[in-house]
Amino acid sequence: MDLSAISEELAEIEGQINDIFRALSNGFQKLEKIKDPNRRSRQLEELTDKMRECKRLIKGFEKVMKEEESRNTHDNNKKLNEKKQSMIKELNSFVALKKQHASSLENKRVDLFDGLGVGDGVGDENVMLASTMTNQQLMDTGHQMMDETDQAIERSKKVVEDTVNVGAETAAALKAQTEQMSRIVNELDSIHFSIKKASQLVKEIGRSVATDRCIMAMLFLIVIGVVAIIIVKLVNPHNKDIRDIPGLAPPVSRKLLWDLSDR
Incomplete structure (x- = not known):
């Protein structure tokens, strides 16, 4: 087909499809x-990926073709179809x-090409009889395979x-x-x-309380001592043992003081 008779977009897609067909042909020979x-x-899987890409391009070719159908002549639309x-x-x-190659390998895995219709009813029978199918049947089969792949x-x-x-x-x-x-x-x-600060504070309070208790105990002993001396003095004012304590000695008679001054 003359590429000059179609749009650049269709020509580019057709060129990509032809490149894939050549790669598939070389791949199957290899x-x-x-x-x-x-x-x-592994080689069969690579070829399968190329066929998937080819299917996508054919669908794109058909989409662009329909978009440009109104601008093309009847003959060009027929040639494109x-x-x-x-x-x-x-x-x-x-x-x-x-x-055929998958069967020869006795590959028990799920056929990676199921999306293109190989296997579930559209497989061997329709493919092998493609040469006897009408154009409309070929189009319907291709559409079905592309839809299943999608x-x-x-x-x-x-x-x-x-x-x-989920991740x-x-x-x-x-x-x-x-x-x-x-x-x-x-x-x-x-x-x-x-907790550490509280423990330190409790220790400080304990030391402070212990110091205060010691001071209170000493004051208490002093007060007890003073009270005891006062009681003893009141009970026995002539006790010489406590006469020399300031403030507790009995008052000296005035006569004694004069006698001491005369001497």
């Missing part, structure tokens, strides 16, 4: 030469090759989103718990410091 089952499986059907048919042929991709995206959300919620919960533990540790440190 796959025939690989003997190691593990390498063959034939080109799209040809691309779908070629993609289905690669799907059939992929299925659904599979959306399910995968949903699983990834759910996983990310975010778990991280938030762990962060909150970590902050709570940090606050608890700080509160415990504050309580320990308060």
Whole structure:
């Protein structure tokens, strides 16, 4: 098809699809030469990814084609439609090759290409009979395979989103718990410091009380002594043992004082 007869956007998409078709052709030729089952499986997975990308591009080609349908001539729209059907048919042929190689490897895993319709009713029968199908049947089959692939991709995206959300919620919960533990540790440190200060204060109060008790005891003994002396003096005023204590000696008679002054 003459690329000058279509828009630049359609020409670019068609070029990308053709590049993928060439890569798929070379990839399947390379796959025939690989003997190691593990390498063959990895190569088959890479080819499957390329087919998925090709399916996405074909769908984009169809979308742009419909948008430009009103601006194109009838002949150009017909050629574009034939080109799209040809691309779908070629993609289905690669799907059939992929299925054959997967069967030869006896791969028991879930077929990675289920999203393109290989396996669940749209598989071998429709692919192998693609050459006998009408254009409308080819279009319907291609649409069905692309829709199924979109659904599979959306399910995968949903699983990834759910996983990310669970991870975010778990991280938030762990962060909150970590902050709570940090606050608890700080509160415990504050309580320990308060207890230490209270213990020191109690010791200081105890020492102060002990000192005050000693002073009170000494004052009490002094008062007891003074009271005892006073009592003894009152009871026995001629006691010579306490006569020399200031303030407690009996008054000296005036006569005695004159006698002492005459001498």
